Structure formats: structure tokens, C-alpha cells
Amino acid sequence: MSELNSSELIKKTEQGLKSRVIVCLDVAHGRVVKGVNFKGLQDMGDPVELAIRYQEQGADEIVFLDIKATLEQRANALETVTRVAENLSIPFTVGGGLNTYTDVAQFLNAGADKVALNSAAVKHPDLIDQIAKGFGSQCVVVAVDLNQEKDQQLEGENYQVFINGGNTPTDLDAMQWLAEVEQRGAGEVLLTAMHRDGTGLGFDNELMSKVSQQLGIQVIASGGASKPEHFTETFLAGSDAALAAGMFHRGEYTVGQVKDELLRNGVAVRNEYLKG
Amino acid sequence: MIEAIINERHKKIGIINTGAGNLYSLNGCLRRIGFYPVTINQASDLERCELSALVVPGQGRFGTVMTNLKASGLDEVITNWYRDNKKLIGICVGLQIMFEESEEDPDVAGLGLLQGKVTRLQSPKQPMVGWADVQSSQDWLNNQTLYFVNSYGVRTSVQSIATVTYGQTFVAAVSSKNMIAFQCHPEKSGIAGEEVLKQCLS
Numbered sequence: 001m002s003e004l005n006s007s008e009l010i011k012k013t014e015q016g017l018k019s020r021v022i023v024c025l026d027v028a029h030g031r032v033v034k035g036v037n038f039k040g041l042q043d044m045g046d047p048v049e050l051a052i053r054y055q056e057q058g059a060d061e062i063v064f065l066d067i068k069a070t071l072e073q074r075a076n077a078l079e080t081v082t083r084v085a086e087n088l089s090i091p092f093t094v095g096g097g098l099n100t101y102t103d104v105a106q107f108l109n110a111g112a113d114k115v116a117l118n119s120a121a122v123k124h125p126d127l128i129d130q131i132a133k134g135f136g137s138q139c140v141v142v143a144v145d146l147n148q149e150k151d152q153q154l155e156g157e158n159y160q161v162f163i164n165g166g167n168t169p170t171d172l173d174a175m176q177w178l179a180e181v182e183q184r185g186a187g188e189v190l191l192t193a194m195h196r197d198g199t200g201l202g203f204d205n206e207l208m209s210k211v212s213q214q215l216g217i218q219v220i221a222s223g224g225a226s227k228p229e230h231f232t233e234t235f236l237a238g239s240d241a242a243l244a245a246g247m248f249h250r251g252e253y254t255v256g257q258v259k260d261e262l263l264r265n266g267v268a269v270r271n272e273y274l275k276g
Numbered sequence: 277m278i279e280a281i282i283n284e285r286h287k288k289i290g291i292i293n294t295g296a297g298n299l300y301s302l303n304g305c306l307r308r309i310g311f312y313p314v315t316i317n318q319a320s321d322l323e324r325c326e327l328s329a330l331v332v333p334g335q336g337r338f339g340t341v342m343t344n345l346k347a348s349g350l351d352e353v354i355t356n357w358y359r360d361n362k363k364l365i366g367i368c369v370g371l372q373i374m375f376e377e378s379e380e381d382p383d384v385a386g387l388g389l390l391q392g393k394v395t396r397l398q399s400p401k402q403p404m405v406g407w408a409d410v411q412s413s414q415d416w417l418n419n420q421t422l423y424f425v426n427s428y429g430v431r432t433s434v435q436s437i438a439t440v441t442y443g444q445t446f447v448a449a450v451s452s453k454n455m456i457a458f459q460c461h462p463e464k465s466g467i468a469g470e471e472v473l474k475q476c477l478s
Binding site: 015016017018020055060082085086087088089090091108109110111113136137138187188215216217218240241270271272275 | 297300301303304307401402404407408423441442464467468469
């Protein structure tokens with residue numbers, strides 16, 4: 001694992017932004033679900049109720065990924081987004097099934113602070129430019145799902161970009177795609193290491209560190225977190241934000257416990273949960 | 277009947293419709309802290325009810341917001357409200373348009389209620405997205421951790437009452453006459469943000 005040394009951590013802290021802890025709610029048919037390696041879904045509860053619970057625990061942001069998003073359920077999903085916007089006092093991102101500019105506009109107008117584009121960005125990269133121009137870069141999070149190719153003989157870059165919920169490999173060069181995403185106007189990258197997702201082994205910090213140093217936009221680390229130490233490790237490695245789902249949904253840890261751990265290790269985080 | 281009860285219990289806050297974004301978060305936040313938000317689409321909407329404050333919300337880019345405000349005549353509404361010493365709140369781009377101009381859209385003039393220019397910020401990562409502590413000489417604002425989303429900002433202002441640092445230091449809040457404007461988004465800043473807005477509006 002490549003880590004920042006303590007003086008670099010202090011420098012990062014002095015730059016001013018808190019390291020963000022983000023809770024991801026995978027939504028299917030209007031319910032929060034959790035799967036392992038994108039498969040085997042299990043019901044976790046109501047999106048709005050869960051979002052508020054995590055906000056109270058100290059979450060800095062919520063990401064809703066509608067992994068079963070269908071056109072038929074669009075009206076329902078938009079209604080949920082508005083309900084979240086009215087009731088949550090922290091920012092939230094919505095992703096899944098957003099294929100066109102109109103799709104994105106609908107969700108932003110319904111109250112989402114940001115949208116996460118994944119497959120659509122790969123299939124129609126122009127969409128990133130259009131949304132950045134129409135709504136601002138701060139609205140556009142591009143989600144990139146990477147899988148480490150274990151058997152590959154190639155040296156150097158050995159991450160493959162996947163789309164369609166992690167089911168379809170692409171020919172994209174991972175680092176080139178990430179650079180393109182930034183250049184087209186994405187405000188943040190949500191980087192999921194699929195080979196870590198659901199394993200509980202911690203974030204792929206070698207990857208996060210590399211991407212965070214390469215890009216001029218913030219990197220949200222995703223995939224593999226199962227305990228508070230994993231957050232400390234990824235922030236020390238240079239991630240700007242880190243996202244987890246299962247460890248919170250299963251009740252193994254609260255967001256507050258993660259932040260306690262981060263504060264103990266000198267990572268600057270928002271500590272409003274301590275006052276609550 | 278219900279309307280009458282609401283009128284009696286809650287102070288009404290006018291939200292300027294800048295035509296550049298949704299108002300669900302702001303409205304929800306104002307309701308949670310005990311106010312009743314009313315959308316202001318045109319000057320005549322002011323006559324419908326007695327407002328205890330006007331808020332210029334924080335979505336959209338400088339040029340779009342100013343162009344829309346000019347088209348609806350709400351630019352003059354804001355200016356007159358300010359000159360009459362009434363309570364005025366600005367959020368994010370709602371702070372920026374109080375100044376004379378912005379590098380984001382150099383061809384469009386701001387309201388010019390405050391002297392100065394909005395410039396592109398040199399932050400470690402662009403855009404700035406996230407939570408930061410603000411420094412202020414005023415206790416209610418000092419060291420509050422608030423949510424920022426911006427690439428542009430005001431480096432210095434004589435009306436500054438709070439600053440924030442992300443790579444470089446810039447204005448987090450300004451105050452002039454009965455106006456307080458924030459570069460950050462109090463309506464997205466958890467309980468701290470709600471307390472800040474409550475303090476401004478009470």
C-alpha cells in the first residue's frame with residue numbers, strides 16, 4: 001500500500017477539505033438492497049428512512065444507485081428523489097439507469113444534487129460534456145467500475161473497465177478513460193474496485209492513490225470496506241472520499257465509529273455527529 | 277384555514293426563482309427550522325404576503341442566473357430589497373451575483389451591490405466539493421463545518437465576515453446592511469447549516 005507520510009497528511013489537512021465518508025444505498029424496486037459482487041440481492045429497507053439514519057450517524061453524503069432502474073418505475077424514483085431532497089440536510093447523488101440528457105435533467109430537477117453516470121458515460125461520452133455545460137461539473141460524478149485482471153501477462157496497467165453493473169468488460173484503458181472523464185467535465189470520480197467489492201479486504205489503495213495523484217478532480221474510493229481502519233488507510237493513500245454500504249447496512253459499524261477511528265488517526269473529518 | 281394557521285405560526289421567507297435549479301432542499305431546510313418558504317417568480321408576488329426575508333438560492337451559473345433575473349425583473353426586486361435595509365440572504369451563486377462581475381461569465385454584469393469580482397479559484401482539486409471549516413470573527417459562524425460546491429469565488433471583500441481555505445483562502449460569507457450571503461450551502465450543511473440559517477433569519 002502506498003501511503004502519504006505524516007507531513008503529507010498534514011499538508012492535505014491544511015488544504016482545507018474534510019475527508020468524506022459516503023454511504024451508498026443500492027436501490028432496486030424502491031428498496032435498499034445489498035449484493036455481493038453485484039449479485040444476490042437482499043432487502044435492507046426504505047431509502048429515505050435509511051438516508052436519514054446515516055445522516056444522523058454522521059454520513060457526509062449519500063449515494064443512491066438504482067441498480068434495477070427501469071423506465072416504468074421512473075415516476076416513482078423521481079418522487080423518492082424529491083422526498084429525499086426535502087428531508088435530507090446533506091448532499092446526495094443518484095445513479096443507475098441514466099442514459100440520456102433528459103434522464104439526468106429529470107433527476108436533477110427532482111432534487112438530486114449530483115448524478116452518477118456509469119455505462120452511459122462509456123457509451124456516450126458526450127453526455128458528460130453536455131451535463132457539465134448544462135448543470136455544471138459539480139453535478140456530474142462519473143462512476144468507473146474497474147476489475148483487476150489477475151491472469152494478464154501485460155506489465156503496468158492491469159485494470160479493466162466494466163459497464164452494465166459490472167457484467168460487461170470494455171476495451172477502454174482504465175487510466176486513459178479516467179483522464180478523459182475529467183477532461184470532459186466530470187466533477188468527481190466514483191472509483192469502484194470490483195475485485196474488492198463485497199470481499200471486506202479494504203479499498204484497493206494502490207489504485208486509489210495512483211488515480212488521485214493523476215486527476216485534478218476528487219476521487220471517491222469504493223469497493224471492499226468492512227471496518228473503520230479501511231477508511232483511514234484509503235484517506236492516507238490519497239482518496240478524497242470513501243464509500244461503503246454493507247458494513248453499515250448490516251449494522252457492523254456506524255458511520256460515527258468510522259469517524260472516531262479517523263479522528264484518532266489525525267484525519268480531518270466533519271464531527272457534527274459528536275454533538276448529536 | 278390551514279393556510280391561516282401556517283401564516284400565524286411561521287414567518288414567511290421569499291425564495292427568488294432564479295430559473296436555474298430546484299428549490300426542494302432549500303424549502304425543506306427552511307420548513308425544518310420553522311419558516312414558511314414562498315417562491316417569488318415576479319415583483320408582484322411580493323405584494324401577496326408579508327415576507328420577513330428574501331433568499332437568493334444557490335444553483336446555476338452566474339450568467340444564467342443574472343440573465344433570468346433581468347428577464348423576470350427580479351434583479352430590481354433584490355436591489356430595492358437590499359437598499360430598503362430588509363433582510364436578504366444569498367447562497368453560493370446568490371452571493372456571487374451581489375458583486376459586480378464574474379470570470380465565469382465576463383459579459384454579464386452582476387447586481388453590483390458589493391464591490392469586487394468573482395474569480396476562478398486555484399484549488400487543489402476543481403471543483404471544490406465538500407466540507408470545510410470557516411473562520412469568522414463572529415461566534416455563531418466561526419469554526420462551523422459547512423458544505424461548499426464551487427469553482428469560482430471572491431478572494432477578498434471589505435464586507436467579508438468569514439473566510440475558508442482550500443488551497444487558497446477566499447470569502448465564505450459577506451455581510452452588508454441587512455444582507456448576509458454565503459459561498460457555501462447552509463441548506464446542505466447538516467445541523468450546523470440549519471443553525472446558521474436560523475441565526476440569520478431570526
